[in-house]
Amino acid sequence: MRILADENIPLIDEFFADLGTIERRPGRQLCRDDLLHTDVLLVRSVTRVDQSLLEGTPVKFVATATIGTDHIDTDYLTANNIGFASSPGCNAQAVVDYVLSALSVLTDTRGQTFTDLSVGIVGVGNVGGLLRQRLETMGVTVMAVDPFKQPEDVGELVSLQQALQADVVTLHTPLTLDGPHPTHHLIGAEQLAAMRPDACLINTCRGGVVDGQALKAHLNDHGDFEAVLDVWEHEPYLDLALMQRALIATPHIAGYSLDGKMRGTEMIYHAVSEFLGLPVRCKLAQFLPEPGIKRVNFSDNIPVHQALRTAIRASYEIRVDDGVMRAAMRRSEDQRATFDQLRRDYPLRRDIPVLKVGVPARCLDLGKALEAAGFDVRVK
Numbered sequence: 001m002r003i004l005a006d007e008n009i010p011l012i013d014e015f016f017a018d019l020g021t022i023e024r025r026p027g028r029q030l031c032r033d034d035l036l037h038t039d040v041l042l043v044r045s046v047t048r049v050d051q052s053l054l055e056g057t058p059v060k061f062v063a064t065a066t067i068g069t070d071h072i073d074t075d076y077l078t079a080n081n082i083g084f085a086s087s088p089g090c091n092a093q094a095v096v097d098y099v100l101s102a103l104s105v106l107t108d109t110r111g112q113t114f115t116d117l118s119v120g121i122v123g124v125g126n127v128g129g130l131l132r133q134r135l136e137t138m139g140v141t142v143m144a145v146d147p148f149k150q151p152e153d154v155g156e157l158v159s160l161q162q163a164l165q166a167d168v169v170t171l172h173t174p175l176t177l178d179g180p181h182p183t184h185h186l187i188g189a190e191q192l193a194a195m196r197p198d199a200c201l202i203n204t205c206r207g208g209v210v211d212g213q214a215l216k217a218h219l220n221d222h223g224d225f226e227a228v229l230d231v232w233e234h235e236p237y238l239d240l241a242l243m244q245r246a247l248i249a250t251p252h253i254a255g256y257s258l259d260g261k262m263r264g265t266e267m268i269y270h271a272v273s274e275f276l277g278l279p280v281r282c283k284l285a286q287f288l289p290e291p292g293i294k295r296v297n298f299s300d301n302i303p304v305h306q307a308l309r310t311a312i313r314a315s316y317e318i319r320v321d322d323g324v325m326r327a328a329m330r331r332s333e334d335q336r337a338t339f340d341q342l343r344r345d346y347p348l349r350r351d352i353p354v355l356k357v358g359v360p361a362r363c364l365d366l367g368k369a370l371e372a373a374g375f376d377v378r379v380k
Ligand SMILES: NC(=O)c1ccc[n+]([C@@H]2O[C@H](COP(=O)([O-])OP(=O)(O)OC[C@H]3O[C@@H](n4cnc5c(N)ncnc54)[C@H](O)[C@@H]3O)[C@@H](O)[C@H]2O)c1
Pocket: 067, 068, 069, 088, 089, 091, 092, 095, 122, 123, 124, 125, 126, 127, 128, 129, 145, 146, 147, 148, 149, 172, 173, 174, 175, 181, 182, 183, 186, 204, 205, 206, 230, 231, 252, 253, 254, 255, 256
């Protein structure tokens, strides 16, 4: 068995070494010639997998260690009897953490608390569904839209027009170009104009879901409008003027927690094992390290919103990623190389539920609020 893997997929040896020989390549440069002796191809989102990559190769199975699948021509795989698996939900928690950290910065800059906000969630799948659950338990008003879901499965749904009325609109759809509800440029000039002049748009799904030119113009015309952008229309190239005007700008790392990335590898390992008719031979828990910060303790005189902010940012401080990207892009002579390097060298980050939070026994409300945000609360 010959396996070729993107060099940025973690734990490849740990999960796949007993299956055969493993080769690694930078995902963005992977080409057909690399695959002339490959049986199983393991990719991330930066490799376009289609006829031009696979035709004439012996590849029998393709797996992507990502949630998104817009880089895969699944029709071609099906038509050519090539097996396929993705990693649905693997890094959903990390994206939710990213949004919570962004909201904590937004409310901070505006002197608000989480419960002052209404949040429109566009796409109520793995990420949007978990986000909805967290925000609603935290007491935030949510307006969710998803034309492919039923309210009995995901809770109350509204139209996109209604969701655009929220203080914050956060996007969690796949990038789709066809079908009954395509998402390419789902948010353009018309939708931005329908939003509140002081709203905040968060995009962590795919750059192409937002019309970047329209967003830049809207931001320039509306001084109180904010944008939090993790994904960009022409990645790995960025519109620097859009980046400068964004409240927070990051290099497509919303899902980049260690837990999320490693869970992605575990999911493709399960899929490859099943394809080969093999039993599951190892588990992610064997390889996950202990968290760096193990515990944050609160005393009883801290307001709930402050404790939430502190705990969220102890787990994941989005402003650091924003600062690092702005500094790197300012110095950069090669945007593409810088964008990829920021992603490749991304520092270790753990999911919110990994952080234990200590609260005094008499602070029931504090404990409940932290639990609602996903923390592992221990009563002192
Ligand atoms: N920035 C990152 O690091 C990162 C990490 C994970 C996922 N993502 C992106 O986020 C996307 C969503 O992730 P997920 O795990 O929730 O996917 P998912 O497939 O579980 O959910 C997507 C939801 O969007 C809905 N949807 C589709 N078209 C829609 C439309 N026109 N309007 C409203 N809703 C629509 C679907 O019905 C589905 O419920 C992924 O496709 C991926 O591209 C980005």
